[in-house]
Amino acid sequence: GAGVSQTPSNKVTEKGKYVELRCDPISGHTALYWYRQSLGQGPEFLIYFQGTGAADDSGLPNDRFFAVRPEGSVSTLKIQRTERGDSAVYLCASSPSGSYNEQFFGPGTRLTVL
Amino acid sequence: GNSVTQMEGPVTLSEEAFLTINCTYTATGYPSLFWYVQYPGEGLQLLLKATKADDKGSNKGFEATYRKETTSFHLEKGSVQVSDSAVYFCALPENTDKLIFGTGTRLQVFP
Numbered sequence: 001g002a003g004v005s006q007t008p009s010n011k012v013t014e015k016g017k018y019v020e021l022r023c024d025p026i027s028g029h030t031a032l033y034w035y036r037q038s039l040g041q042g043p044e045f046l047i048y049f050q051g052t053g054a055a056d057d058s059g060l061p062n063d064r065f066f067a068v069r070p071e072g073s074v075s076t077l078k079i080q081r082t083e084r085g086d087s088a089v090y091l092c093a094s095s096p097s098g099s100y101n102e103q104f105f106g107p108g109t110r111l112t113v114l
Numbered sequence: 115g116n117s118v119t120q121m122e123g124p125v126t127l128s129e130e131a132f133l134t135i136n137c138t139y140t141a142t143g144y145p146s147l148f149w150y151v152q153y154p155g156e157g158l159q160l161l162l163k164a165t166k167a168d169d170k171g172s173n174k175g176f177e178a179t180y181r182k183e184t185t186s187f188h189l190e191k192g193s194v195q196v197s198d199s200a201v202y203f204c205a206l207p208e209n210t211d212k213l214i215f216g217t218g219t220r221l222q223v224f225p
Contacts (some may be wrong), residue, residue: 040217
């Protein structure tokens with residue numbers, strides 16, 4: 001079956017612009033996660049959805065970052081007024097129900113802010 | 115909060131050599147422990163896991179034992195192949211949802 005997909009695979013933008021990154025989880029997975037991976041580092045947690053609601057958004061670095069999952073499936077990570085420090089690979093993962101289940105990762109979106 | 119410390123890479127080995135990648139953790143309670151692998155050009159995928167103390171996770175010839183006494187979960191393989199070249203991440207959950215990852219260890223295997 002299809003795995004987690006993310007679009008676009010690469011995004012180049014200019015400082016100050018707005019970007020949206022999309023994640024399509026595995027069908028039927030109720031838990032969805034966003035992580036950010038900087039060069040040479042492990043993924044860092046951003047936000048976790050259980051269904052439509054954000055159950056834990058403690059990893060969002062500031063109020064420029066926002067994520068939604070309006071129908072409990074596809075999720076969009078939105079970044080306003082991008083900064084060069086936002087450049088990273090943004091990873092999405094899903095799992096059947098959260099709570100220690102294996103997380104299945106997408107290929108990521110590489111964001112470059114010039 | 116929970117944390118993970120991994121040995122720094124890159125680890126460079128010849129084919130058929132023995133591999134150890136060290137991982138130690140700090141955690142509240144006894145969470146499950148994971149090794150994820152990221153092959154070149156691919157997404158992260160679960161390699162193996164252990165859910166309680168003294169459990170041994172294994173997959174594709176890799177093994178790791180959950181050692182409560184030493185708070186460790188070292189990854190081992192008896193004979194590495196060129197196709198094992200990848201970045202390996204040790205991870206554990208926090209608050210039953212998010213995963214906390216180590217910084218990753220790059221393994222390069224040469225024929």
